[in-house]
Amino acid sequence: MKFTVPVITLLLVSLVGIAFQGCHGKVVQFIFGDSLSDVGNNKHLPRSLAQANLPYYGIDFGNGLPNGRFTNGRTVADIIGDNTGLPRPPAFLDPSLTVDVVLENGVNYASGGGGILNETGGYFIQRLSLWKQIELFRGTTEMIKKKLDKQAAEKFFQDAPFVVALGSNDFINNYLMPVYRDSWKYNDQTFVKYLMETLENQLQVLHNLGARKLMVFGLGPMGCIPLQRVLSLSGQCQERSNKLALSFNKAASKLLVKMEKKLPNANFKFGEAYDVVDDVIRNPNKYGFTNSDSPCCSFGRIRPALTCVPASTLCGDRTKYVFWDEYHPSDSANELIANVLIKKFGITGVNANAPAPAPDSAFAPAQESAISPSTDE
DSSP states (O other), rough: OOOOOOOOGGOOSSSSSSOSSSTSSOOOOEESSTTOOOOOTTOTTTTOOOOSSTTTTTTTTTTTTOOSSSSSOHHHHHHHHHHHHHOOOOOOOTTTTOOHHHHHEEOOOOOTTSSSSEEEEEEEEOOOOHHHHHHHHHHHHHHHHHSOOOOHHHHHHHHHHHEEEHHHHHHHIISSSTTTTTHHOHHHHHHHHHHHHHHHHHHHHHHHOOOOEEEEOOOOGGGHHHHHHSSSSSSOOOHHHHHHHHHHHHHHHHHHHHHHHHHTOOOOEEEHHHHHHHEEEEEEGGGGOHHHHHHEETTTTTTOSSSTTTTOEOOOOGGEEESSSSOOOOOHHHHHHHHHHHHHOOOOOTTTSSOOOOOOOOOOOOOOOOOOOOOOO
């Protein structure tokens, strides 16, 4: 249900610090993001309207049960991590999360509907903004420091790759919607500047908390997601949204260069794959797809269908669709994007030659209700 698009670029989760090392013999990752990288946090936000806890979400992942991922299978982060030997970090709100689990697997704080700005995605009622995710990470650092000595704890975080992948919700579910104050308070240029000022403060806090190897991922052509197309008069991509994505990417790239020079021992990078994602969408046949403008999971002819539900109709071949629902890419699209990014950025790891196989398909029955956490914004 989110809300963003091929930020798909999404998670090069392992561009940095991929070899096993550190105080516990392995490197883990910490992921901050939105629905493109959420692996179950919103499932534990009982009042959130941004949910992926009904069939057919997760139909091509493991046992086919909804697992909190806003797609039919894996995220880009899952695929890159699998190919580089990094463990999949569990959702922060997973009830089974312990300090030992964090030391072995890291943590994923990503939340569907979340954005760089606190006000983004307000109509989803409950979601974790980047500021909230950083607040939760601060608590994680305190737990680790109690478990390890100071030097070991510092090394643990300094060795870990950090991924920050948000931004499209700040446009699609904030600035581009007249119901939000930001839509009339700013123009295109001043809003991007506002985002960069906020993001700079957030990355500074993460550095203060120990992050040294950090990547921020840019936005994809968000004007080409099915939702944006169906809301246009022509059914084509909304080019204003795409231009905003490009403006965000240009500004964020400059910001990361500046911060890497300014902050001690910082290895801050910016990664984006706008051109790759744009080419997949505009030339799907070139990549083995037959459809790149409508969702595989839809509610018959009623569009836009804001989410995938048990009454939805699925496409005949899920591997041929670029988009799973109105907002999110399919497992096949995520796999293609992840493989392109791995090659483009030369990502390697301890298990690079033994990628995890794609999960078998399964019909997804109903999911149990989620527990209630104390993480209201």
